[in-house]
Amino acid sequence: MTMSKSMQHIDHKRTVIKLGGSMLSGLSDVFFSKFVQLQKEGHELVIVHGGGPFINSALIEKGIKSHIDEGIRVTCEKSMEIVKSVLIGKVNTSLVHQLNDKGIKAIGLNGFDGNLLPCTVLNEERFGFVGKITKVNEEVLVSLLEAGLVPVVSCIGSTQCGTALNINADTVASEIALALRANSLILVTDTPGIQVGNEMQQNASPASIEQWIVEGEIYGGMIPKVNAALACLHAGIPQVHIADQHLNGTVIGFEEALI
Numbered sequence: 001m002t003m004s005k006s007m008q009h010i011d012h013k014r015t016v017i018k019l020g021g022s023m024l025s026g027l028s029d030v031f032f033s034k035f036v037q038l039q040k041e042g043h044e045l046v047i048v049h050g051g052g053p054f055i056n057s058a059l060i061e062k063g064i065k066s067h068i069d070e071g072i073r074v075t076c077e078k079s080m081e082i083v084k085s086v087l088i089g090k091v092n093t094s095l096v097h098q099l100n101d102k103g104i105k106a107i108g109l110n111g112f113d114g115n116l117l118p119c120t121v122l123n124e125e126r127f128g129f130v131g132k133i134t135k136v137n138e139e140v141l142v143s144l145l146e147a148g149l150v151p152v153v154s155c156i157g158s159t160q161c162g163t164a165l166n167i168n169a170d171t172v173a174s175e176i177a178l179a180l181r182a183n184s185l186i187l188v189t190d191t192p193g194i195q196v197g198n199e200m201q202q203n204a205s206p207a208s209i210e211q212w213i214v215e216g217e218i219y220g221g222m223i224p225k226v227n228a229a230l231a232c233l234h235a236g237i238p239q240v241h242i243a244d245q246h247l248n249g250t251v252i253g254f255e256e257a258l259i
């Protein structure tokens with residue numbers, strides 16, 4: 001991964017990897033070996049995970065209806081309990097186990113741990129129990145990285161009085177990448193990047209992404225990803241990758257960072 005001139009003063013190689021629920025049930029050895037390769041190249045890695053499809057199944061099983069509004073799940077109080085137990089109790093523990101099993105020293109966290117993700121309510125009327133991150137308290141992640149551990153973060157935030165809130169995992173990943181001044185963000189999903197017409201795109205600029213959204217080429221779950229990517233790029237992270245678990249995909253950046 002190349003580093004843009006504006007980031008060359010940063011003396012660490014930090015990468016945030018977001019694993020989407022769409023690919024989590026099929027994590028393969030290829031992913032773990034790519035992960036270890038990045039560690040050997042000196043990258044400090046933080047994982048953020050989603051779990052949308054697992055939440056969908058658990059809600060259906062309990063007979064609770066839910067819907068997604070512009071990539072954000074409208075989350076009632078009952079759904080929030082399920083989101084919390086699925087993400088923290090099932091997806092996070094399973095992922096941490098799989099990483100540890102491959103010899104990668106992983107530790108599970110959510111937004112309550114070390115007050116990592118303090119939140120306010122995004123828009124109660126429209127989205128219910130959905131959080132807007134007020135600040136990432138990244139010191140807890142830095143301490144774990146310095147101890148040689150891989151933090152694995154569930155996308156659950158906490159209000160000041162301790163109410164759990166649901167947050168889109170792409171948003172959490174971009175906020176953490178920004179707080180850690182990461183060199184790159186990799187959003188791993190079930191498709192090798194952004195497809196436009198019949199073609200997968202190797203590179204994309206912010207302007208082309210905005211155009212593809214308007215044209216309807218980018219829709220649904222890809223919207224929070226490209227929004228997360230644009231927020232990172234505009235705040236100085238040189239490149240964001242949207243990739244499959246082989247880490248093949250689209251590199252999004254301003255043109256000078258892609259050269």
Ligand SMILES: Nc1ncnc2c1ncn2[C@@H]1O[C@H](COP(=O)(O)OP(=O)(O)O)[C@@H](O)[C@H]1O
Nearest residue numbers: 020021022189190191194195217218219221222
């Ligand atoms: N232009 C696009 N290129 C590729 N995938 C797209 C595009 N627009 C929308 N998508 C959809 O976005 C999905 C990935 O988002 P999502 O299912 O939310 O994944 P995750 O659970 O990994 O966050 C793809 O499987 C695809 O259906």
Ligand SMILES: CC(=O)N[C@@H](CCC(=O)OP(=O)(O)O)C(=O)O
Nearest residue numbers: 021050051052072073167168169
């Ligand atoms: C508020 C909100 O939308 N939260 C998401 C959190 C999980 C997630 O983002 O999972 P993926 O990465 O698999 O999409 C949800 O409830 O589905």
